[in-house]
Amino acid sequence: MSIRVRVNGVEQELDVDPEMPLLWALRDVLGLTGTKYGCGQALCGACSVHLDGQVVRACVTPIRRADGREVTTIEGLSPDGGHPLQRAWVELGVPQCGFCQSGQLMCAAALLAKKPQPTDADIDQSLAGNLCRCGTYTRIRAAVKKAAGVPDSK
């Protein structure tokens, strides 16, 4: 079965098992390796991408669900790494190992698109599904607020 999906603005036609999770279609077929495998069960958020602007966990999303739709990955978040979240992440030194950060950024970007002035509770709720074993959570909160122009009250 052929799947037609627009990935980061580029039309793609994929001849793959329609049950193949979007994660592996992105990584193994399209070579978009910025989206990470961490658990395979939607427990860690490392594979988070946008499907028509909504966050999905690519590891449990069959590619057939993306047919005829628009997928945005970390590679497509901005043309040059200049998304306010990406800039804030670098300025505040958020990443440690960096592995979970694609997923963190995609979830944070979806939050800001919906709610440009998030509270701490909004941030925690939106990123509750994204594990970071290095423990960058306090900086993630600060960076989301910096990108949103919300004062950090710490």
Next chain:
Amino acid sequence: MSQQPVVFTRRSFLEGLNLSVGGLALGLVPTVSAEAAAPGVGAKSAPELRPNVFVHVAADGLVTIVCHRSEMGQGIRSSMPVVIADELGADMARVKVVQAVGDAVYGDQNTDGSSSIRGVFQALRRTGATARTMLVAAAAKRWKVKPEQCEARDHAVYLRGSERSLGFGELVADAVKLPVPKPEAVQLRPLSELRRVGTELPLLDGPAYVTGKAVYGADVKLPGMLIAVVARPPVVGGKVTRFDATRALAIPGVKQVLELPTPQRPYLFQGWGGVAVLAENTWAAMRGREALDITWENGPNVSYDSEKYREALLESVRAPGKPARSVGDVDKALASAARVVEAEYYAPHLSHAPMEPPVALARVEGGVCEVWAPTQHPQAARSEAAKMAGLPEDKVTVNVTLLGGGFGRKSKADFVAEAVFLAKAAGVPVRVQWTREDDIRHDYYHSASAQRLSAGLDAKGKPTAWLHRTAFPAIRSTFSEDVTGPVARDLNQGVLDLALDIPNVRAEMGEALAKVRIGWLRSVNNIFHGFAVGSFMDELAHARGVDPRDNLLEVIGPARHVSVAELGVTALPNYGAPVENHPVDAGRLRGVIERVTELSGWSERAKNGRTLGLAAHRSFLSYVGVVVSVKKDAVGKARVDEAWVVVDAGLVVNPDRVRSQMEGSVIFGMSLAMYGSITMKDGATEQSNFRDYRLVRIVDAPRAIHVDIVRSEAAPGGVGEPGVPPVAPAIVNAIFALTGTRVRELPIIRTVPV
């Protein structure tokens, strides 16, 4: 816009090292001439072009600095090159950092033990200083002046008192003709001249991390590569008795099914054995594994049961063990004490669970083997790869990718061994991809442990005796068959090096046979020793009716360098460092306690309606004090609301990465304290993914983590691990203050809702 898969070839990697254009190259041991040094893989004919180098100055002025330690989130790639560049006088804008392959010419590359900066700070400075000395000598010769009249800065050599200068690149052709100066002829700069060391440094890989361009273990692709997913025996030491691959091979994309060798004891860095499904993509390989029909023989470890083992460990510390530390007469002092305070502590196995599960890519063809892996220990990976490929090590190249977390897991080369075995057997490049379930079930686990502490108090409540018994399966059991429990050096971490102002002290070790592969996990035995000692100090304070901070300071005693004799040991392993350079410094331990209680408002804690817990610990030659504030949330769960960390790690190269390591240590310490537990039933791990191996999430994270770094010019201590040990005891101490419940077993969630 879309990023193409990363395809590496050896040629492109060498070009990445930029060693094909000529220049001045220096190894870590500058007295060894390039000719005499061991040849690395890919060595070129001209001696200065060999990759056994740390600093390379090209004729165009580009300085290449090799980072020989693995980047796993500690920021070493942002820190270590700066030390060399500062000594050299290089402009970081014209410095390129490249990652070393695994090769003994770099010295020890095992990125563990919080050892990178503390271990080679001076050696790296000498490497940069040697390059500077040669460039200055070349300039002096050109100008016919004395080297003392010249100075190197801003990527050039300047003649003092004149307008004259020569760029580093312009000096290379002359500098390569000079002999490498002897160490005594190389002068380090005064610390004040190291311009960037100790300042706010940029995160080298920051832009790559946030754009998805950073290359981790699973992001390297080779033409014709297959992905392998392995069905491993449920019990370590088990084996395949028979398997049927028919259904697996029928799945589209599945190409081969291969059996892996069964490991022999001791397990070392061998794979677990099992059956591998090799496919064109990861999904097909995963489905192929599910379709395998395998019969296992479980082997001798099938009897392992965590509940029974826990009881056995506790029994072990209820009886006298082998002494590891002794001063005075503890038995007599306990017998004559007015009061004895006693407590037992238990902590379970833990899994590392780095966000990136183990993964490795190998190619074995044409008499050479090449590996790409997120390894903390590239030389061990090289050695295992050579064994599996049946090749000498000089025919093996191990390329180190970024690590999506390590925490000790990726010091073990088992996953590399699997990849090389399969690549050789399959005849094509193979990437072994571990699933999260594989990672949790087949780890080198952190030791389960039991401890019993007893303190004797005199009639006035002053401590007169301290007895600490500890039992845990030792890491050495993974490497040797005849290990029946810890030996004295295993108690280095938090038992032998504990400063106590008590006249009678003894530490004893109980037996504990390992039934799983035991490995080191971030801060290692300090986790449970720090938990027990930090908790018991607080118990002692409450038993004595003394403020926990005042009690802690009193029991540690006055500021002093605690001698080996006072500690009651014959030798102190001291993390491989001489005690003269890194004494057991009670003053520094007191310092972090005093500072962290000051910053957290300890003495006014009741006034603010807060409950605070305090603990402090020396590990990896650094001193860390932690205070946490714990509150009950709306549903009655105890949560860590705020944390303060004071770290004295001696001289600090990269303060921002020290802060981030301390912040991360609080979260890592919270995970293991509140939720972390790996248990075995019938020899198999009961947990499998983040559903049942729970980690702290952003919703659990403290509102704020305040980190304060003690300004110091003392020899650098470790940073990656020392923040972890005081976190668990600080939390249980705060929970006691909040609820009156004393938690003596980890994870806390077994006793108190968190």
